Amino acid sequence: MTPFHRARDAAKQLRTALFGDLSSAALVSTRVVEAVAHEDAEDFDISPAHPADKALGGADAVLLRKFRQIIVRNDVPSEERSFLIAHEFGHWKLHPEEHDSCHRVIDSTLKPDDADTFGAQKVEAYGARERAELQANIFARELLLPRELARSLFLAGWTATRIQQTLCLPLELVRQQLLDGLLLPDHGPAADKTLGAITPTKEQTEATTSQAKASLVVAGPGTGKTATLLMRVQHLLSQGANPSELLLLTFSNRAARELVERLQLAGVENAHEIWVGTFHAFGLEFLRKNHERFGLRSVFGVADKMAQIALIEPHIYGLNLSAFSPLGDPLDWLNQVVIAIQRAKDELADANAFAQAVELSASQADSIALEKQRDIVKLYRCYEERLRADGGLVDMGDLVMLPALALSQDHAKFLASVGRFKHVLVDEYQDVNRASARLVQALAKHADSLWVVGDARQAIYRFRGASMRNILAFGEDFPDHKTFPLNENRRSYSEVVKVFEHTGRDANPLQMVLPLDDVSPVRGASGVRPRHIQCANNDIVRGELASNVRRLHAQGVPYRNQVILASMHDTCGDAADALNAAGVPALHLGDIFHRPEIKDLLALLQLFVDRSGSGLVRAARLPGLQLPPNDLEFLIDCLKTRRPDALSWLQATPEGLSLQGQAAVQQWATIFHGLSSGCSPWDVVCILLFDRTDILRPHLAGDTILDITRRLALWQFIYYLRAPDGGRTYQTVGSFITRLRRRLRVGDDREFRMPPPEADGLDAVAVMTIHQSKGLEFEAVHLVDVDAWHFRVLDDSDLVPRSLLHSVVPRDNFEAETEASNKLYVALSRAKKHLILYETRARHNAACVAAVTKAAHLLDRVMGTFVLPKAPPTPGAIQPQSVDAFDFGGFLTYRACPRRYYYDVVRGLSPTAGLHPATLVGGAVMRELFALHDAVPGEPPSEVERVLASFGPELRDSLPYLKAYADQLLASGRSWLGTSRAAMAKPFRVTCAGLPLVVSPHRIGQSGSAITIEFVRTNPPGKVSAQRTALKWVLKYLSEAHREYSFTGSLYSLSNGATETVFPYRRLPDDFVLVPVADGLKAGDFQAQPAPWACPKCRHFMYCPA
Structure with a gap:
């Protein structure tokens, strides 16, 4: 039983003792606290006092245990007064020691806009300072409005506002109890257990x-x-x-x-x-x-990665950086810089110590890395200056x-x-x-x-x-x-111990520094040898996983005592999806911002900031918000063409809607009345879910693991909306949309993947990464991807000078090699009895990890054969097109994600909300530089000026730098063109692997029989570029169709003025990577292809797939 379960149960017991059968009834809060304080109960005196009264000492309420008295400030509403009193009763019942009064009832309970930063909430969730206060909060909430009561009232049709007004409760308390009661699994009162006697060795x-x-x-x-x-x-x-x-x-x-x-x-x-x-x-x-003593305010926040980046980003333009360009979209490299700064603090290096380390290691770094490190010195000093500016923030390293x-x-x-x-x-x-x-x-x-x-x-x-x-x-x-x-292992049987000992000894570099002692398996032998299943492809891996989980379950191993372990998060998601599709319950939240129930809410939130109304493609099918299909298409077409202020169409409805459509829009207007992009996303979502719609109700039924997982994901997401994200700044719907994209781009969302403790009792297979499994144990472990690629040695970042990193032995990569071996050791040692390894070369064509191969004598090798039935495609994902030829740019979009192509090309959706301003500026620059091939170029339109003018006040300080970025791109483009604006080259047709393409280059150059197909882009292509690959493919088919010419391509980058020459492919296999892409486009297969790093940059992210 956690301390918080104990607090909840204590409140339930007190309420039952006071009210008996009425404890489950809707009781007014004042009646509850008066009953607790009554002389026949706890016998307390409740004394109101002015906030400045010395007896309060600056606190909201004070528990004077010796005198059985609670002093509470007299300037708060009666509902908040009841909560403060109940909070102090929580201390009275839960904390028998002399408690030092509640000097701060956790602000985040009743005032989310004044809450601790997201970073602080992550840190102190189990810190000693807050544990007692959080317990008292939970006690108060459960005493005044038990979860079960909140749930039953909501299911009976009560709204959050009605509950708040009728029971005289703080609205925030009602919302939190509704969230917990409706979305968290409830297994009844937590039973007190005692540890069995342990005979120590x-x-x-x-x-x-x-x-x-x-x-x-x-x-x-x-x-x-x-x-x-x-x-x-x-x-x-x-x-x-x-x-x-x-x-x-x-x-x-x-x-x-x-x-x-x-x-x-x-x-x-x-x-x-x-x-x-x-x-x-x-x-x-x-x-x-x-x-x-540290120059901090009495109340300060903890900056998470988002806050750190937000702190330094406005100041990067005047630092005279050499390796990092401040113009454009700096988020990717700022993320790496912040990681390097935190790494320096791990090594006790402030900015000056980091600078000294850079110069000390200069001879060991290549010129590019050294230039980056010297830039980081400037950025680190600027960052520390801003962090310490007003004493309001520290970071995790601090x-x-x-x-x-x-x-x-x-x-x-x-x-x-x-x-x-x-x-x-x-x-x-x-x-x-x-x-x-x-x-x-x-x-x-x-x-x-x-x-x-x-x-x-x-x-x-x-x-x-x-x-x-x-x-x-x-x-x-x-x-x-x-x-x-x-040296006595009490967890695993000897068959398992022998395997992980073998890998920890014979294949671990630590053996030469710290030889592994023999361990005695107390449980002896089980007679079950670990298995090594070799699978020809990922379909067989999924099938064998489901088959073996079922087999062990039939042998008496509960689902909850089995775990799927993988090196990569996406592999976990794939495994969990396969198990659930096969009817095997698997608990895995995954990337919650990609889940459909969360996308429903994201689509709604995007409507508050997006003039194009594109989110309607998803939001308009939610309960109470449905629009007739024809009206929906008409409305989206109007909005994407006219682009009025977001949600202004609720008051100025476009003419042309049917009567049914008009009535639906009027319903929307009623539901969204009083809500705007300046509201807190927490308030907006709570009002929509608990007061104005039935969106939540379909998720409340059902008790399968998929039903429960959906509710857990909603719980995680909605609570996330309460915390100031990226600092102490009050969060609005508008800022949330932008910050969420940025958070996902820098990968700072891992904490949302772990289910809350309330999920621990579910009978479902656990699915997690090896790192997440640290410290856990399971009767059966299924370890997937036992190949050399997933257990490879990872190099240190070249952004941190080597002299800061202290290795165990003077040997390059010793710790990196050891950690790669340790990861396998940890994974194998989670198992008690059953250990099953799954190997396939299908994904990375990598051989089995050497340590497992060397332990072959300890494993039963099996060839995997079982395959699960294929799931049918998502309804609406297959829509064949009747087109004569496909645009080459569209083909590139399709290769990135078929669903993005569907939104861009088939539906013509064009939202801009949440995209980085540099992306919008880049698009405006291209429109200024180039006219369509059959148009007269004329004077450049004021596209950049129009885009800059569209930015809101939150970007006011960035406007000079965004304009400088635009000017840089325009100057580079005009230098390449030799003029201020030009028409694009005439499009040409080419058929590639049976796919007819129309290619529209920016320019075509010819010298004799040599033809160059030239394209312009804002940023240089990466090492793996979809445009480069596709251009090489196109050039191959051009060369074959027109053998009298030689074809090359070129990619010119506006941001750095560099040109890359591209040559055609010569020979390609029949299954070349672009062939199935072409086949999918011809067939009209528009299924989404989620990618953790690409999706947050996509303009359709908030409502895809829909």
Whole structure:
């Protein structure tokens, strides 16, 4: 039972005790808190006070435990007053210690516009500072409006507003209880469990009773790491340590949650007084307590990656950068720069230290990398200046680096914050970075004991800055330490242990530095040998996965005790889709912003900012918002042509709609009344879902895993809308659309892929990446993609100088090679009894990973044959076209994504909302430079000026730089043209692999029999360019059709003035990559092809597929 489940159950029990059968009735909040305070119940005095009253001390409410009194400010509405009182009753019932009053009822509960930044919310989810306050909030919410009651009222037809007004509750409380009650799985009251008695091994006893100043416990997979850690806590308490003197640091909210639960289950008295949380949560609390010493405001935010980029982007234009161009769309390289800055902070390097490291490593870097690193020095200094400008923000790196440096330099200055910690315990020590290790050293220096547990062979987070050096060189940091190896595996049967031991020893570079000790499998042999299934293609992988999961389920292994592990997130999604399609329940949220139920809401939100109304293709089929098909097409045609202000058509309806269409638009007007792009997306979605439409209701029925997953995804998404995204700036619908695209482009959405803890009890196959599986165990593990490509060595970024990175041994790539081997070791060791490996060369044509091949004598090799039935294509995805020939530009679009072609060419949709302004400027430049081939060029139209004028006030500061970008492109284009504007070359036809194409080059050059087909683009093509490949293909067929000429192509890039010459293909296989593309276009196959990096840049992203 998590602390939050405990809070919810405590509130339910109190409500039931007070009201009996009426506890499930709709009770007014004032009646509830009065009943709790009554002398026959908790016997409390509720005293209102002026906010400036000294008794409040600046708090919203104060619990005076000794006098059974709650003092509450008298200037809040009665519904908020009830919540504040209920919150303090939560402390009374849940926290028996003398609580220091509630100096800040979590603002994010009742005031989402004043909420903590998204970064801070991620950090403190299981930080000790907030755990008690979050518990009290949940207690108050459940006491005043139980989830089950909220759900039953909504299903009975009550709106959120009616519930709020009738029960005298804060609207935010009602919304949150509705979300939780309607969308989260409910398994009834959480049963209190106790841990069974654990008989410690001799090694565990020695480790837990260590008297050494510093102890390193080496705990391999399944050797009882967490149990040993808990026994260490119990030993310290039995020896007289006070729980508040214990500091237990870990690396993830999930691990912190598990430790808190296990401490409670173990019956550790006053476990709530032990500080348990992540390094970042500890740092956040430390900085909050000492904010003035770091130049921070008393209330500051934590910048996530989006906030970091937003902080520096406006200032890049005046930094005189050499390697990075500030003009155009800088998001991709800014993302890499921010990652490099965070990596520097992991190594305790501020901007000056980074600059010194760059010059120290200059001789080891190539000229391009060195130029980039010197640019990063400028960007780092600018970034730090902006970050520290008003004391309102820190970043994730600061949360560890600043406390580490401060405590190392002057520990005595911070005794009030950390002086009580006499015993420091660290979980997963192999995952610490240099900053975390320095923080541990600073804390341990003044503590009675340091006790860490880890395993170098489970170090797989190097890409996040972790270094196994800290555990391998533990003796250098703590010379008087003692090491305690744990060598009994209680998790896995011997057949599994032999496999992962083999890979951890014979195929791991660590073996020459740290030989692997033999581990004794306590469970002995199971008689079940691990399997290695070789599959000819991905269809067979999917079929064998489903077949083996079913087989094990039939043998008594519940779905929830099986897991699919993969290296890549997209492989996880593919596996989960295959299992669910085969009727096997698999829990996997995947990329929630690509899910259909989320796209419904995104399409609605886009309508608030998009003049073209393109989102109607999806939104107009939602419950209560349906438009007749003919009216829908008519309305979209009007909007994309006239482009009026977004949603203005609700008041000024275009003439020509049917009577039924007019009535539907009037219904829309009623539903959207009072809502605008300046509203919070949280408010808009909550109003639409809980007050004005039935959009949510179809998702509330059904209890299959797909039904539950849909609800979980909605829950994740809607709660995400509450947090200020990218900083403390109030989020509007307009800013949300742009920020979401940017967040997805930089890959900062991983936390949305993990289901909330409420999903833990579902009987479904877990699907996750190997990194996500760290610390977990399953009866059966299905590991897919056991090929060399997925376990390849990944190089360090060349943006970080090598002198900052400290390797274990003086050998290039040692840690990278070790981590690649460790990843396989971690994956294999998750299994208790059943271990099944799936191999295919179909995707990357890579051989099986060498470590598995060398362990062939320990595996049963099987040839996979099972294939699942093919799913039918999506309805409407196949629409053959009656066209004489296809445009070459359209063909390029089709190759990128058939559905994008459908929207661009077949439907003619052209939304611009959310696209990067540089993309719009680039399009305007091309329209100024080129007229159609049969048109008189004339004077250049004012396309750039028109686009710049269309940008809103949020881009006011960027306008000079966007104009400079446009001027640069125009000058480059006119230099290439030799004039200010020209007509494009006459189109020509060519048939490629049976596909008739019309090619419209920007220019055709000819010298004798040599013809050059010339194209202009804004940015240079990448190493793998669809345009280059397709042009080579076209040139091949041109050369074959007109052998009297020699054909070449050229690609001119406006941004850098470079020209690339393109030569035709000579020989191609019959199944060349463009042949199926051509066949699909001819057949009218417009199925979407989602791509994590391409989709957020697409203008149709918010409503595709529709």
